[in-house]
Amino acid sequence: xxxxxxxxxxxxxxxxxxxxxxxxxxxxxxxxxxIVVVLAxxxxxxxPYPRQGMGIEIDRSKALRPPSFxxxxxxxxxxxxxxxxxxxxxxxxxxxxxxxxAVSLILGIFIGSYAAIGSRILEVLISYLIELFLALPSVLLxxxxxxxxGGTYESILIALIITWFPWYARIAxxxxxxxxxxxxxxxxxxxxxxxxxxxxxxxxPNIVAPMLIEALSDTGSVVLEISTITFLxxxxxxxxxxxxxxxxxxxxxxxITTAPWTFVAPAVILALIAISFTLFGExxxxxxxxxxxxxWWLWF
Amino acid sequence: xxxxxYIVKRFFISILLILGIIAITFLLTQFAPGDPAVIWAGKPRxxxxxxxxxxxxxxxxxxxxxxxxxxxxxxxxxxxxxxxSVEFKQPVFNLVVRNFAASLEITVYSFIIAIPLSLWxxxxxxxxxxxxxxxxIYFASVVLAGMPRFLVAALIYIALYIVxxxxxxxxxxxxxxxxxxxxxxxxxxxxxxxxxxxxxxxxLRLIPTAIALSTYPIGVLAxxxxxxxxxxxxxxxxxxxxxxxxxxxxxxxNYAYPSIVPVVAQLVGLLFSYMILETMVVENVFSRxxxxxxxxxxxxxSDFPLVIGATVFTAIVLxxxxxxxxxxxxxxxxxxxx
Numbered sequence: 001x002x003x004x005x006x007x008x009x010x011x012x013x014x015x016x017x018x019x020x021x022x023x024x025x026x027x028x029x030x031x032x033x034x035i036v037v038v039l040a041x042x043x044x045x046x047x048p049y050p051r052q053g054m055g056i057e058i059d060r061s062k063a064l065r066p067p068s069f070x071x072x073x074x075x076x077x078x079x080x081x082x083x084x085x086x087x088x089x090x091x092x093x094x095x096x097x098x099x100x101x102a103v104s105l106i107l108g109i110f111i112g113s114y115a116a117i118g119s120r121i122l123e124v125l126i127s128y129l130i131e132l133f134l135a136l137p138s139v140l141l142x143x144x145x146x147x148x149x150g151g152t153y154e155s156i157l158i159a160l161i162i163t164w165f166p167w168y169a170r171i172a173x174x175x176x177x178x179x180x181x182x183x184x185x186x187x188x189x190x191x192x193x194x195x196x197x198x199x200x201x202x203x204x205p206n207i208v209a210p211m212l213i214e215a216l217s218d219t220g221s222v223v224l225e226i227s228t229i230t231f232l233x234x235x236x237x238x239x240x241x242x243x244x245x246x247x248x249x250x251x252x253x254x255x256i257t258t259a260p261w262t263f264v265a266p267a268v269i270l271a272l273i274a275i276s277f278t279l280f281g282e283x284x285x286x287x288x289x290x291x292x293x294x295x296w297w298l299w300f
Numbered sequence: 301x302x303x304x305x306y307i308v309k310r311f312f313i314s315i316l317l318i319l320g321i322i323a324i325t326f327l328l329t330q331f332a333p334g335d336p337a338v339i340w341a342g343k344p345r346x347x348x349x350x351x352x353x354x355x356x357x358x359x360x361x362x363x364x365x366x367x368x369x370x371x372x373x374x375x376x377x378x379x380x381x382x383x384x385s386v387e388f389k390q391p392v393f394n395l396v397v398r399n400f401a402a403s404l405e406i407t408v409y410s411f412i413i414a415i416p417l418s419l420w421x422x423x424x425x426x427x428x429x430x431x432x433x434x435x436x437i438y439f440a441s442v443v444l445a446g447m448p449r450f451l452v453a454a455l456i457y458i459a460l461y462i463v464x465x466x467x468x469x470x471x472x473x474x475x476x477x478x479x480x481x482x483x484x485x486x487x488x489x490x491x492x493x494x495x496x497x498x499x500x501x502x503x504l505r506l507i508p509t510a511i512a513l514s515t516y517p518i519g520v521l522a523x524x525x526x527x528x529x530x531x532x533x534x535x536x537x538x539x540x541x542x543x544x545x546x547x548x549x550x551x552x553x554n555y556a557y558p559s560i561v562p563v564v565a566q567l568v569g570l571l572f573s574y575m576i577l578e579t580m581v582v583e584n585v586f587s588r589x590x591x592x593x594x595x596x597x598x599x600x601x602s603d604f605p606l607v608i609g610a611t612v613f614t615a616i617v618l619x620x621x622x623x624x625x626x627x628x629x630x631x632x633x634x635x636x637x638x
Contacts, residue, residue: 137611278445
């Protein structure tokens with residue numbers, strides 16, 4: 001198994017390296033992603049006002065101050081430092097989206113490739129279920145689960161996993177179907193090795209590299225989707241003290257005409273995350289696309 | 301090739317998917333964790349709670365055998381009896397249809413804005429691929445699609461606030477508050493009933509919302525159209541048309557466009573599912589009535605029947621939209637065979 005992981009990582013490394021050399025936008029996107037991840041990990045430790053960031057402390061005398069040296073991004077309507085709030089919220093946003101992407105990617109790869117090499121009935125059934133889950137809207141599913149589970153944050157996670165894994169399952173199914181007639185899949189099956197073993201050993205390593213790139217570029221959309229759901233309905237938010245990007249934006253909408261910085265700072269951070277992850281995937285796609293790769297002036 | 305066979309097949313698949321959605325709601329309502337009747341009654345507290353729970357138990361038929369419950373559930377679904385909303389004390393079906401129509405109106409208008417614009421942008425970009433215009437359009441579309449919709453909506457809101465859109469009557473209460481028509485979409489109803497003043501008012505209020513919402517489909521569609529048009533320009537038949545010396549307009553319109561119609565149709569069908577979330581956001585920022593408002597009230601009141609109804613209705617609309625997209629795809633792309 002180790003050698004397979006090594007090969008997959010090497011594939012991805014090669015893709016990234018080649019794109020890195022050729023595209024400036026890709027370098028920028030990678031840099032932004034790295035900064036965001038570092039900030040998300042270190043955020044709670046480097047926040048200038050950690051107590052305000054966690055929401056334990058409020059200071060109404062300093063409410064709605066514009067950006068200054070004391071408060072780099074200004075303060076919100078309860079006098080809390082917005083930079084500290086964002087640093088605490090980033091941690092949560094990145095953690096949840098990594099969980100969503102990782103779980104749905106693994107589920108998708110295994111379910112999709114099992115459908116491709118399983119029996120005919122299983123194949124039809126799984127394709128049907130994938131279509132069914134794709135038709136469920138994620139917001140409404142999150143709303144349903146939050147009522148059922150008593151409004152916990154996990155309801156958003158589960159709703160997003162249910163609506164994201166069918167995409168990966170569909171891609172994995174299509175790719176595994178093109179592999180299943182090849183010898184290195186058929187011969188182990190004739191030997192009587194179990195299907196899980198064949199998937200792990202022979203199918204997954206061959207389809208995981210492009211899907212991982214796809215998943216990485218979807219990460220931005222997942223961050224956006226989670227914060228949009230909390231922005232709209234506040235699902236999983238126990239109180240307004242909790243740092244969360246969507247919730248911060250929802251509360252700052254009231255002051256948008258008098259204190260636009262309370263709104264703009266978290267929204268721009270979200271936009272940067274989404275755009276840099278999208279660019280990351282798109283640039284690799286462009287670099288490896290046979291037509292888009294070349295610069296071509298139309299002569300007619 | 302579009303055949304009757306294909307349409308019938310797609311039709312049956314969509315019927316199966318709708319039945320699957322009904323089965324999911326059946327499982328969710330009948331096997332909810334804890335007591336299903338308590339959840340269906342909206343987790344009531346206070347003096348009337350036991351009576352409300354008993355009524356919910358009666359309604360769900362929890363003492364009946366399971367196959368009878370399933371039949372009852374399916375029968376109620378198809379007769380439009382989706383229960384009574386806890387929060388609004390109205391039939392769920394009417395509530396959901398009315399509010400969904402209001403949301404759908406914005407979505408449709410934003411697609412009406414987005415499709416021609418992104419077609420133009422995508423064509424422009426793919427015709428000068430690698431050039432300056434291409435790069436500008438490409439990065440603009442990435443930024444448009446990647447910006448959170450509340451940022452776009454709020455920017456437009458602030459811009460309108462500063463410019464003073466009030467001259468057009470936006471600061472005054474709408475004149476259509478008591479107006480209602482057969483479809484629930486005010487711009488269509490007012491035209492049907494011949495009320496031009498209401499149409500103008502509703503349209504002016506709708507336009508900023510639709511523009512804010514349309515940035516997402518513009519961003520996604522322009523990029524996809526750019527890629528698929530670039531691929532089409534490499535195809536043999538387009539190259540032959542170019543080498544015959546046909547003017548650019550004819551090559552693009554008659555040779556390249558027909559081959560991207562299926563891609564665009566498919567993508568519009570898929571975009572619908574994400575657009576529901578975006579529509580709710582835009583409605584929230586511009587404080588319009590719609591699906592988002594009733595869902596947020598339903599969540600705070602734990603109004604389970606209403607959320608179930610909204611989920612089912614939306615899922616069915618998505619299935620129908622995707623089926624239509626597939627049929628359009630089959631109409632325009634002779635290679636699709638199922």
